[in-house]
Amino acid sequence: MNALPRLDQTDCLLEVVQRLSSVRSLAEITDIAKVAARRLTGADGACFVLRDGDKCYYVDEDAIAPLWKGKRFPLEACISGWVMLNRQPALIPDIYADDRIPHDAYRPTFVKSLAVVPIRSLGPVGALAVYWADTARPTATEVRWLQSLADSTALALEYLESQAEVNKALGVASFLEGENARLRDTVKPAAPGDLVRMCFLTKRFEIGGRWVAIEELLELCYGVHVTHGLSPEGLDQISAGRR
Known part of the structure; x- marks a missing residue:
């Protein structure tokens, strides 16, 4: 050639x-x-x-x-x-x-x-x-x-x-979304008057045999997505810690 x-x-x-x-x-x-x-x-x-x-x-x-x-x-x-x-x-x-x-x-x-x-x-x-x-x-x-x-x-x-x-990350995200949906379907939401156990050290809640953070509790039981901010009280604590 x-x-x-x-x-x-x-x-x-x-x-x-x-x-x-x-x-x-x-x-x-x-x-x-x-x-x-x-x-x-x-x-x-x-x-x-x-x-x-x-x-x-x-x-x-x-x-x-x-x-x-x-x-x-x-x-x-x-x-x-x-x-x-x-x-x-x-x-x-x-x-x-x-x-x-x-x-x-x-x-x-x-x-x-x-x-x-x-x-x-x-x-x-x-x-x-x-x-x-x-x-x-x-x-x-x-x-x-x-x-x-x-x-x-x-x-x-x-x-x-x-x-x-990217595809691997998307696959993991899809899997986690599916797991969350499955948990929401299997976990019975807490009703008014129900007693929910909270760990006095970690502040986690027992839901369906799992200990979860408050953010996950709200999402699993009520479909509420949590974002984070800083309250005036939190700001006061930070300011006090710097003094």
């Missing part, structure tokens, strides 16, 4: 950024990134790699022949791991002349040269790797395009992570 002309590379990267801004899954990110990596650099293959603890996980690939999709390798025994650990790109025009390459893993493949860049330079979470079937040194321009793609990919991954946290 030949690299795109410079103008087309710019258009390609802009298109990728737009597509990554609306992704909703890791699969969408890897599909976009692996194809764009080859288009931007003219490589014969590309791999999308994520860090998985002390391993490199080859999540996806787009290549003229199979590489390592679905496999895991120790960070210290993989060029993608070297890139993540050192937080810098690797440009290797001849893989068999570089000691960082696990040669046995590459012999069954078409790969003769490669370039790998980190996904997120500070604290890399993965790497984008491109491969060529001949020994030709990747150009600095190609590596810059690849790094720009990796940076855009990092933003998409961070967005997915933030959305997962």
Whole structure:
């Protein structure tokens, strides 16, 4: 595959950024990134790699022949791991002349040269790797395009992570709301004249076998939501304590 002309590379990267801004899954990110990596650099293959603890996980690939999709390798025994650990790109025009390459893993493949860049330079979470079937040194321009793609990919991954946290928080909130509703349905509201026990130390009330604060008592029994303020008496106490 030949690299795109410079103008087309710019258009390609802009298109990728737009597509990554609306992704909703890791699969969408890897599909976009692996194809764009080859288009931007003219490589014969590309791999999308994520860090998985002390391993490199080859999540996806787009290549003229199979590489390592679905496999895991120790960070210290993989060029993608070297890139993540050192937080810098690797440009290797001849893989068999570089000691960082696990040669046995590459012999069954078409790969003769490669370039790998980190996904997120500070604290890399993965790497984008491109491969060529001949020994030709990747150009600095190609590596810059690849790094720009990796940076855009990092933003998409961070967005997915933030959305997962938001969804998790919303799920917890929904669960708590459901629990409160269930408790309101099962707890019999105190009626006028009923005797309600209050702990003389904690000032909590016993409702349905649970000891709850006054705010929860009001919400469970009467559906009253409590907010907090400062009464004149409370202000006087604070002022007296400062004297």
